[in-house]
Amino acid sequence: MAMLMEGIAAPAGANNREAETVLILKATEDKFGGMIIDSPSLPRDTSVFLHSLQHSLVKWKAQGKRGVWLKLPLNQSELVHLAIQEGFKYHHAESTYVMLVIWLADDVPSTIPANASHQVGVGAFVLNSKGEILAVQEKSGVFQGGSIWKMPTGSVNQGEDIFAGAIREVKEETGIDTEFVQVVGFRQAHKVAFEKSDIFFLCVLRPLTSGITVQDTELTAAKWMPLAEFSAQDYLKQRKMLKKMLDVCIATTEEPAYQGFKMEDMQAGTGRRPQNFYYNA
């Protein structure tokens, strides 16, 4: 039984038609006094959906419900427009669905949580025992097609740990296995993509292997390069941020050594959600 039947009502303008069953949409309560509409059980008939939604919102508002969430997958996109007509707004979207929300409590400020605001990137300083840095040349991006050697960089995936993202990117781009040592700094920038901000974590990784396999979809080349040669590249003179990042990485190899943030897994033994704390251990 996908929905709860509730009473009989005639939709507006339907005086001379047959009475129509109005349904309250199936929904679950959230922890914050709101309702989450159960998408799989929604009526496929758009007219039934619309009347049921209208009726449900009136009822929930009378009950003091606050936010109402409606997650619509691609194959229910015909309902997006109807929900928006009833006052829903977009909250966020992923490839396969859009999440809509409406705030019903006129007298209470909205406590609807913000959408994700940041992308997260990583860069990796990988120095071997010969004093050579793992350097790559990229096919696309700011330095595409040039002769610029840079550190491996990439995006942290949704749900991925920062340290794990750095290890993965180095492995994907160069085939080199590494272990995480520390985050030596991070850069925040704004309006990097779609008005979103970006936090880039600069990581020091220790190489565990030496044989390079170049990932040719993203890179034109990868190699172990003497650090002095890498540092002497012209583009670093014009790129204050990149120069500073390299300086900080190099400082970790000097005495007294620069101290960044190590990672500690804080979940162990707590039964709580996975979480890592990065700090100057």
Next chain:
Amino acid sequence: MAMLMEGIAAPAGANNREAETVLILKATEDKFGGMIIDSPSLPRDTSVFLHSLQHSLVKWKAQGKRGVWLKLPLNQSELVHLAIQEGFKYHHAESTYVMLVIWLADDVPSTIPANASHQVGVGAFVLNSKGEILAVQEKSGVFQGGSIWKMPTGSVNQGEDIFAGAIREVKEETGIDTEFVQVVGFRQAHKVAFEKSDIFFLCVLRPLTSGITVQDTELTAAKWMPLAEFSAQDYLKQRKMLKKMLDVCIATTEEPAYQGFKMEDMQAGTGRRPQNFYYNA
């Protein structure tokens, strides 16, 4: 002139109707071989929109275009369903619009950038010259309704600097003016809201004022509290993460002092986009 006229074509199934003008949607090229459809100029007639979209996609694909972006504000939500029928997927959404995208290049892997994956939060350790910590009690959240005293915390707004977010939250919640000193650590957690991850930056701020004004929409109380009393609270014994965070903050007041990451504005004089670098200066 909102759109470019291009030829005359009859839509499928319209053999006996009048020939209909098919329009190529107005669009601009992006830097990555894609097209960005100009939303304000879209036809309001859904049938014209659909035929124009179909025709445009065929043309752009033949031209070797790759990604096609379609940003639809709330008042054009009737077009969402039509675009999805033609193969568009959701990319992201904000309150007032949804962004759709389609990848046309069958033989090239999609390079469509990921959506934002992280929310960013801040917490503030604010200690005055009497050794008192700025402590608050919250109306909602994990500790709602209890007698727990905690540091002020909040979310960083889209486009807001981390250090500025911390200063703003303290000001909003308690009325205290502060200046940023350093980030002493950060915690990454996953699936915090809507499958998104969260990075929480623990900041030390220096108080510039002392008179507290409690923000009563979010808080039940705020006060300056002896640090020893704050640290002795029972809940910290069961909360390994919160205890570690407090320990790190306290370590900044001891000798030799714990060193976190200071902030440096890296934009100055570069003419590039605003960006801040946080590192152990």
